[in-house]
Amino acid sequence: MRTAARLDTLGTEQAYVVLAAAKRLEARGHHVVHLEIGEPDMPTPPHVVEAGVRALQSGLTRYALAAGVPELREAIAQSLAARGVRAGPENVVVTPGAKPMLFCAALALIGPGDEVLCPDPGFPIYDSVVRFAGGRPVYYPLDETRAFAPHVEALAGKITPRTRALILNLPHNPTGGVATAQDLATLAELAQRHDLWVISDEVYGRVRYDGRCDSIAALPGMAARTVIVDGFSKTYSMTGWRLGYGVMPASLAEPMTTLVINNVSCTATFVQHAGLAALTGPQDAVTAMVAGLAAKRDLLARGLNAIEGIRCATPAGAFYCFPDISGVLDRTGLTCESFAERLLAEQHTAVLAGTAFGPAGEGHLRLCYATERAELERALASIRTFVGALTPAAAGLT
Numbered sequence: 001m002r003t004a005a006r007l008d009t010l011g012t013e014q015a016y017v018v019l020a021a022a023k024r025l026e027a028r029g030h031h032v033v034h035l036e037i038g039e040p041d042m043p044t045p046p047h048v049v050e051a052g053v054r055a056l057q058s059g060l061t062r063y064a065l066a067a068g069v070p071e072l073r074e075a076i077a078q079s080l081a082a083r084g085v086r087a088g089p090e091n092v093v094v095t096p097g098a099k100p101m102l103f104c105a106a107l108a109l110i111g112p113g114d115e116v117l118c119p120d121p122g123f124p125i126y127d128s129v130v131r132f133a134g135g136r137p138v139y140y141p142l143d144e145t146r147a148f149a150p151h152v153e154a155l156a157g158k159i160t161p162r163t164r165a166l167i168l169n170l171p172h173n174p175t176g177g178v179a180t181a182q183d184l185a186t187l188a189e190l191a192q193r194h195d196l197w198v199i200s201d202e203v204y205g206r207v208r209y210d211g212r213c214d215s216i217a218a219l220p221g222m223a224a225r226t227v228i229v230d231g232f233s234k235t236y237s238m239t240g241w242r243l244g245y246g247v248m249p250a251s252l253a254e255p256m257t258t259l260v261i262n263n264v265s266c267t268a269t270f271v272q273h274a275g276l277a278a279l280t281g282p283q284d285a286v287t288a289m290v291a292g293l294a295a296k297r298d299l300l301a302r303g304l305n306a307i308e309g310i311r312c313a314t315p316a317g318a319f320y321c322f323p324d325i326s327g328v329l330d331r332t333g334l335t336c337e338s339f340a341e342r343l344l345a346e347q348h349t350a351v352l353a354g355t356a357f358g359p360a361g362e363g364h365l366r367l368c369y370a371t372e373r374a375e376l377e378r379a380l381a382s383i384r385t386f387v388g389a390l391t392p393a394a395a396g397l398t
């Protein structure tokens with residue numbers, strides 16, 4: 001049977017492939033350290049779970065309005081004030097996760113032949129949805145000397161008359177990089193000068209260690225050309241609930257809602273009520289999570305930097321380290337893919353190769369440190385042992 005050619009344009013996420021391999025090892029009785037999948041390890045805050053259960057018990061089991069439960073849209077709009085963004089409920093469209101909003105935004109804004117600036121390395125779904133919408137991803141680099149801030153000058157050089165949109169992801173997956181206020185101002189100026197849409201993926205917007213909280217949409221003139229993509233997965237540890245949203249000009253929210261109607265009808269009603277409790281209730285679980293993550297980041301970055309051949313920047317946001325392991329690869333002839341594969345097979349530590357995030361990920365690994373300290377220590381010990389045993393002969397190079 002033939003399928004539509006557009007399916008061939010879809011990419012995927014390597015994290016799920018590695019997770020499946022790690023689960024196979026676990027099924028054989030091995031203890032695996034999971035640093036591959038990107039989710040917080042704290043439970044969903046209890047008051048959020050209770051709100052979801054209460055909603056179910058009180059009969060909130062029917063369709064919701066397609067754009068979202070009005071109280072939740074209002075609360076989302078208000079929450080954005082912390083980033084300096086002024087929005088109302090008419091700007092908000094709720095979806096089952098941030099990912100469906102990325103998909104909808106690509107379908108709504110990108111047409112055949114449009115060029116879209118995507119970070120490299122970057123979340124692989126950007127490349128995939130841009131191609132699926134008929135567009136062409138054009139990669140822009142990050143500046144490793146500035147802890148992976150967007151390389152604004154290089155990005156400007158990639159803009160052509162066909163450039164239609166710029167995808168930003170700050171804080172950034174896989175590197176944890178953020179942008180300075182000056183970077184954001186220059187990016188906003190470029191977007192306006194070249195009449196670009198900005199798709200600003202801010203799912204890690206609350207997971208920052210520099211005390212800042214910002215959005216390009218807060219800059220003058222930018223709300224009219226920005227779709228903020230955000231969700232509850234990372235901030236409130238709600239990855240399995242599936243709750244996200246987009247914030248956009250009201251004129252776009254209407255057709256975007258039609259896309260949602262065609263696709264999922266609406267987001268689960270009780271889940272939206274849990275999200276409302278998350279946004280309007282106590283935020284101490286989030287504060288504690290971010291403080292705990294900062295300590296884990298330091299533990300992992302310090303441990304990695306102590307291994308010969310590995311260099312690791314200290315990320316300002318998200319919960320990933322993106323170490324440069326080219327010193328080890330050059331010495332042994334391994335690739336970052338074969339390093340990650342063997343680390344899992346021989347030491348039972350699951351990490352991702354940097355190239356799972358694009359060609360510029362060459363020579364790097366991505367490690368998610370949102371796990372227990374003991375697991376991070378175990379991972380560091382396993383990487384030390386693995387690297388220590390890697391002579392050129394052991395790597396199969398003689």
Ligand code: PLP
Pocket residue numbers: 038096097098099100123169173201203230231232233239243244
């Ligand atoms: N955007 C980025 C950069 C992510 O890393 C992820 C999840 O890993 C998502 C979006 C998707 O989040 P959600 O679970 O809300 O669909």
